[in-house]
Each structure stands twice: as structure tokens, then as C-alpha cells.
Amino acid sequence: MQPFGGRRDVARKTCGVVYAQTSVATMRMCDGAAIRPAFVSIPVTARKARASQFGAPWYPPRWQIQLAVACAYRRSSSHIAMAASAAQTSKAAVAGKCVIAWFRADLRLRDNPMLMDAIRAGQGCVLPVYCFDPRCFGLTDEAKFPKCAAPRAQFLRECVEDLRNNLRALGSDLIVRHGHPEVVLTQLAEQYQCSHVFGSKEVAWEETRVEKKLRANMSKLEKPPKLSLTWGAVTMYHLDDLPMDIDQLPDVFSQFRRSVESRPAVEVRAPLLAPAKGALRPLPEGLEIGALPSMDELLEATIPEASQRQFQQDSRAVLSFRGGETAALARVQYYLWESDCVAKYKETRNGMVGGDYSSKFSAWLAHGCVSARDIYHEIKSYERTRVANDSTYWLIFELIWRDYFRLLALRCGNDIFFLGGPRRRDKIQWKQDRKAFEAWRTGNTGYPLVDANMRELNQTGFMSNRGRQNVASFLTKDLRIDWRWGAEWFESMLLDHDVHSNYGNWTYAAGVGMDPREDRHFNVVKQAKTYDETGEYAKLWLPELADVPAEFIYEPYKIPASERSRFNGLDQYPRPVVNTFGKGSFQAGGQGGRQPDIQSGKKHRGPSKPRANARREPKY
Numbered sequence: 001m002q003p004f005g006g007r008r009d010v011a012r013k014t015c016g017v018v019y020a021q022t023s024v025a026t027m028r029m030c031d032g033a034a035i036r037p038a039f040v041s042i043p044v045t046a047r048k049a050r051a052s053q054f055g056a057p058w059y060p061p062r063w064q065i066q067l068a069v070a071c072a073y074r075r076s077s078s079h080i081a082m083a084a085s086a087a088q089t090s091k092a093a094v095a096g097k098c099v100i101a102w103f104r105a106d107l108r109l110r111d112n113p114m115l116m117d118a119i120r121a122g123q124g125c126v127l128p129v130y131c132f133d134p135r136c137f138g139l140t141d142e143a144k145f146p147k148c149a150a151p152r153a154q155f156l157r158e159c160v161e162d163l164r165n166n167l168r169a170l171g172s173d174l175i176v177r178h179g180h181p182e183v184v185l186t187q188l189a190e191q192y193q194c195s196h197v198f199g200s201k202e203v204a205w206e207e208t209r210v211e212k213k214l215r216a217n218m219s220k221l222e223k224p225p226k227l228s229l230t231w232g233a234v235t236m237y238h239l240d241d242l243p244m245d246i247d248q249l250p251d252v253f254s255q256f257r258r259s260v261e262s263r264p265a266v267e268v269r270a271p272l273l274a275p276a277k278g279a280l281r282p283l284p285e286g287l288e289i290g291a292l293p294s295m296d297e298l299l300e301a302t303i304p305e306a307s308q309r310q311f312q313q314d315s316r317a318v319l320s321f322r323g324g325e326t327a328a329l330a331r332v333q334y335y336l337w338e339s340d341c342v343a344k345y346k347e348t349r350n351g352m353v354g355g356d357y358s359s360k361f362s363a364w365l366a367h368g369c370v371s372a373r374d375i376y377h378e379i380k381s382y383e384r385t386r387v388a389n390d391s392t393y394w395l396i397f398e399l400i401w402r403d404y405f406r407l408l409a410l411r412c413g414n415d416i417f418f419l420g421g422p423r424r425r426d427k428i429q430w431k432q433d434r435k436a437f438e439a440w441r442t443g444n445t446g447y448p449l450v451d452a453n454m455r456e457l458n459q460t461g462f463m464s465n466r467g468r469q470n471v472a473s474f475l476t477k478d479l480r481i482d483w484r485w486g487a488e489w490f491e492s493m494l495l496d497h498d499v500h501s502n503y504g505n506w507t508y509a510a511g512v513g514m515d516p517r518e519d520r521h522f523n524v525v526k527q528a529k530t531y532d533e534t535g536e537y538a539k540l541w542l543p544e545l546a547d548v549p550a551e552f553i554y555e556p557y558k559i560p561a562s563e564r565s566r567f568n569g570l571d572q573y574p575r576p577v578v579n580t581f582g583k584g585s586f587q588a589g590g591q592g593g594r595q596p597d598i599q600s601g602k603k604h605r606g607p608s609k610p611r612a613n614a615r616r617e618p619k620y
């Protein structure tokens with residue numbers, strides 16, 4: 001993946017901005033087409049470049065501006081952003097010309113329409129901001145888990161750090177605060193007389209609540225800035241391009257897929273290139289950029305033990321995940337172009353061991369380090385250059401699932417958090433059995449496929465899709481435990497937690513999702529034998545089963561009592577918490593831990609509201 005690949009057609013359609021670059025001897029259009037140095041030949045000395053870096057005013061020669069203007073005119077572009085000094089930005093700020101670019105789950109420079117809008121409106125005078133919102137590090141509503149445990153906190157810090165480095169390379173920086181965005185952004189907007197705050201539009205309850213509070217706070221300012229929230233590139237298919245209104249989004253995924261794929265298929269908009277160097281001005285003088293909060297600062301409110309607030313990746317992890325756009329683009333490059341893994345994705349995607357069986361894009365997608373439409377176009381380019389087959393299509397197919405769950409969240413509002421789910425299956429009886437739940441959560445159910453997957457999640461922050469489907473089915477169909485506890489544990493532990501995909505998939509696993517046909521019950525023993533015939537995966541995560549032969553690895557309880565002592569460690573492995581699949585009859589886990597059954601109808605997130613309101617929320 002080329003950081004400045006020559007997608008002229010793309011940019012002409014989507015961008016139309018010209019950036020004059022003064023710190024190197026080239027000028028680059030936003031579509032990545034460099035004007036030849038021989039033609040431009042900007043005489044920037046190292047001294048001048050350094051001076052501008054450290055904030056001393058340096059004004060580009062007039063002919064340079066004229067040239068940029070000419071280019072801009074030729075390309076029908078809307079403005080010119082010149083590399084400038086911090087002093088110039090300060091002047092612009094005083095004149096009320098700065099805008100705020102509020103980074104949320106779009107922690108990238110490439111294909112970031114929000115950032116491009118901000119650059120255009122602020123003519124380069126942009127204050128890029130990221131807020132670590134303490135509410136995202138609070139407790140979950142039902143089971144009171146830390147909403148964000150150490151693995152994702154670390155990944156997020158890495159994403160923000162990488163974004164800051166990349167913005168610095170452009171001559172700007174990232175303002176980082178540990179506080180509520182609605183307070184932080186209002187203060188900054190007031191202090192720097194900002195005319196606009198740009199951000200990506202979110203759809204779930206907590207995120208839209210922040211948007212509302214921000215709007216309300218800013219409206220109280222003497223000169224209220226305009227809050228501009230755009231759909232941007234949060235989905236592969238742009239909301240405005242869908243062939244139906246959001247209220248008409250089909251209940252069934254395959255209907256939705258067919259409607260976007262059938263001819264004429266909905267076009268996936270072309271990704272934008274990252275802004276060129278100089279497109280963003282240095283931050284105003286005296287503005288404190290702020291340090292990234294430490295892991296302790298982020299997690300001490302919810303995780304009392306200091307050792308639990310640090311995260312050291314386990315050597316058995318599928319990947320050594322590193323947050324940030326740089327690592328995300330490298331992974332896309334690897335999975336497509338370097339390894340050709342994408343060309344056999346359909347055959348390998350149900351694997352559980354190693355880095356290559358699936359793309360592992362999810363954590364970067366969830367934090368917006370790369371956009372789904374960027375990946376889509378990269379796959380298309382791969383298909384044109386190397387091979388187009390079922391596998392290359394299947395990766396796109398999975399990205400359509402991702403879109404669908406976000407759109408479903410937009411359509412259903414808070415219903416995705418209700419126990420009865422979007423289908424409002426309020427009659428299902430759920431258990432709140434802490435003991436059985438703990439067996440599931442810690443990987444001690446006595447069913448090796450479930451236990452290995454839960455231990456992998458707890459140690460690494462990741463679990464394969466095959467694993468997620470099975471452990472979710474086991475919790476909801478075999479243990480019949482309140483699915484929201486499972487969703488909340490996933491929320492806490494997953495590196496790739498994405499509220500729409502997580503709650504969407506959990507509602508399906510629990511049989512309360514929109515599509516009745518998705519109500520599946522997996523036989524975890526059969527699944528294990530199909531997808532891990534040799535027991536390699538179980539042995540990786542369950543040292544108690546290291547000596548158990550493949551024949552018994554997924555049914556260790558079948559080993560006769562008289563034989564058990566032959567296998568080292570087997571006596572440490574728990575007996576099954578349920579007898580049989582589907583009947584939900586409890587043994588060990590249920591003893592003494594049974595709680596009165598509860599019924600659906602209880603809401604998960606947000607204040608109590610009539611159902612009708614929940615369905616209308618959030619508005620976009």
C-alpha cells in the first residue's frame with residue numbers, strides 16, 4: 001500500500017485540494033501527483049525549514065504562492081494550505097480562523113474525510129485533538145467489569161502516539177487531553193475562537209450522548225462554533241449511497257448484502273490520501289499539547305491491582321499487535337501483497353493458531369487506524385494485479401458484515417443493548433449465575449474449546465471468529481446466562497472491541513438479533529473436532545491437557561477415572577460445568593450459584609426510556 005499512491009481519479013472526485021509544500025523541493029497535489037521538482041524547484045534552505053519547525057516566522061516567496069494559486073486554479077481546488085509558522089497560526093487563531101479536528105475512532109491521516117474537511121475549512125489552521133474520555137475507562141453497566149482492560153488501553157495509547165508522530169511529520173501535532181470531550185473541546189474552541197469543530201459521526205448511545213453534550217456546551221459560548229459531524233469513512237459503503245433508507249435496512253444480512261451487491265452495485269467510494277506535508281500549520285504558540293495519560297492514570301479507577309494495569313503480550317498470541325496507522329498499513333501490505341494470504345482466506349479463516357489464518361485487521365479497524373473502504377480498494381487492486389477468487393471476495397463479504405452491524409445499530413438504537421435485543425424476545429429466561437459465569441470467563445468450563453479460547457482472550461486481547469462464535473453459543477445456549485455479561489466481558493478484554501459488531505454479534509448468538517435464522521447453537525465438541533482435529537490449539541492454551549492424546553483432547557471427561565493419573569496435569573483440569581448441550585442442566589458451576597431467572601426487557605445502556613424512544617435513537 002503506497003502512502004501516496006497515484007489515485008488521481010479518486011482524488012479528483014473526492015478532494016480537489018492543492019497543498020503547496022515549502023519544506024521540500026516538491027509540491028504535491030492531494031491526489032499524490034507531485035509536480036516535478038525541476039518545474040517548481042522551491043529554494044528552501046535547511047535553515048529556513050528548521051526556522052519554520054521551531055516557530056520562527058518565515059514567509060514563502062511570492063512567486064511560490066502564485067504558483068500554488070495557479071495550480072489550485074487549474075485543478076478547481078478550493079483553497080491553498082501553506083506550511084506556516086506557529087506565530088502565523090496564533091494570528092489566525094486570534095482572528096477566529098482556526099478549526100478543531102476531533103479525532104474519535106478514526107485515528108489515522110489517510111482516508112480521513114473529517115480531517116480533510118477541517119483542513120479545507122481552517123485553511124490549514126487546524127487544532128487536532130484527541131481526548132481520553134474517563135467514561136470509556138469506567139465500569140460496564142450490568143456486570144461491572146472495567147470497560148477497557150489493559151490490552152486495549154495499551155493498544156489505544158499506541159494508536160494515539162502513532163497519530164501524534166504522523167501529525168508531527170506533517171508539521172502539526174496532536175493535542176491530547178484526559179477529560180470529557182464536551183468540556184475539553186468547548187474550552188479549546190473558546191480559547192482559540194474556533195469557527196468549527198469537525199468530527200466523525202458515531203451512532204451508539206454513549207457516543208451520541210457526548211455529541212449532544214458538546215453541542216449544548218458550545219451553544220453557550222459567545223461565538224458558538226459549528227459542530228460538523230460527518231459519516232466520513234466509518235463504513236465501507238457510505239450511508240448516503242445505500243439503496244434504502246436506514247429505517248428500511250433489511251432484518252436479514254443476506255438481503256442487505258444482495259441489495260448493495262446487485263447490479264448496479266453500490267460503489268465503494270474511493271479513499272482519500274493523507275494530507276501532504278505543510279497542509280496543516282504548526283499549532284499556535286503556547287498551546288500545551290499534553291502528554292498521553294499513563295496506563296495507571298487510565299486504569300486506576302477500575303483496576304485496583306497495579307500489576308493488572310500493565311500489559312505484556314503473551315508469546316503464544318496470534319500476533320504482536322501494535323496500535324496505530326503505521327502498523328495497520330503494514331499489516332494490510334503484509335496480508336495482501338507480501339504473503340498473498342488473502343488469496344486463501346476462505347480456506348483458512350476458521351483457523352485459531354497463528355497470524356495468517358485471518359486478516360487480523362479488526363483491532364485497527366475498530367480504532368480507525370485504517371478505513372474499510374481503503375482495504376476494499378486495496379483488495380480490488382490485488383484482484384486486478386494478482387488473483388481474484390472466492391477468498392478475495394470473502395474478505396470483502398466479512399467487511400459487509402461489519403457495515404451491517406453499524407447500520408443495524410443506527411436503525412435499532414438502544415435495542416441492541418436490551419436483553420430482549422432488537423427482536424424484542426422478552427420471554428426468554430436468562431440466568432445470572434455468577435459461579436458458572438466465572439467458569440466461562442476464566443476458561444474453566446471443562447470444555448477445552450471454550451476454555452482455550454477464553455484463556456487466549458484473557459491473555460492476549462484477541463480471539464478468532466470461530467472461537468467467538470463457540471464461546472458465545474456456549475454461554476447463551478448451554479449455560480443460558482445473561483448474554484450481556486458475555487458481551488461486557490468481551491468489551492472489557494477485546495483489542496478490537498467495536499460496540500456495533502460486539503453487541504450485534506452477541507444479540508445474534510443469544511438468538512435475540514434481527515435475523516431469526518442466525519439463532520444457532522454450536523456443539524462445541526463437534527466444532528473442536530472439525531476445526532482443530534489434532535488438538536494443537538487446545539494444547540497451546542491448556543497446559544493441563546499437554547499429555548492427553550488427540551482422541552480425548554476435546555473430551556477429557558471421557559477418560560476413565562482409573563486412567564486419569566497417567567496424564568500429567570489432567571487432575572487440575574475442571575470437570576464440565578454442564579452435562580449436555582442445549583439442556584442447560586448445571587453441575588459444578590451451578591451449585592449454590594443459581595440466581596432467580598430473569599427475563600428480558602431490562603435495558604443495558606443509558607437511562608430508562610420507553611421502547612419507542614429507544615428505537616428512534618440516535619438520530620443522524
Ligand SMILES: Cc1cc2nc3c(=O)[nH]c(=O)nc-3n(C[C@H](O)[C@H](O)[C@H](O)COP(=O)(O)OP(=O)(O)OC[C@H]3O[C@@H](n4cnc5c(N)ncnc54)[C@H](O)[C@@H]3O)c2cc1C
Pocket residue numbers: 349358359360361362363365366395398399401402403405463464465466468469472490494496497498499501502503505506509
Ligand atoms: C460474539 C462475537 C463478538 C464479536 N465482537 C467483535 C468486536 O467487538 N469487534 C470486531 O471487530 N469484531 C467482532 N466480532 C466479529 C469477528 O469475530 C471479528 O471481527 C474477527 O474475528 C476479527 O478477526 P480478523 O480481523 O482476523 O477477521 P477476518 O476474518 O479477517 O475478517 C475481516 C474483517 O471483517 C470484519 N468481520 C469479520 N467477521 C465479522 C462479524 N461476524 N461481524 C462484524 N464484522 C466482522 C472485521 O472487521 C474483520 O476484521 C465478534 C464476533 C462474535 C461472534
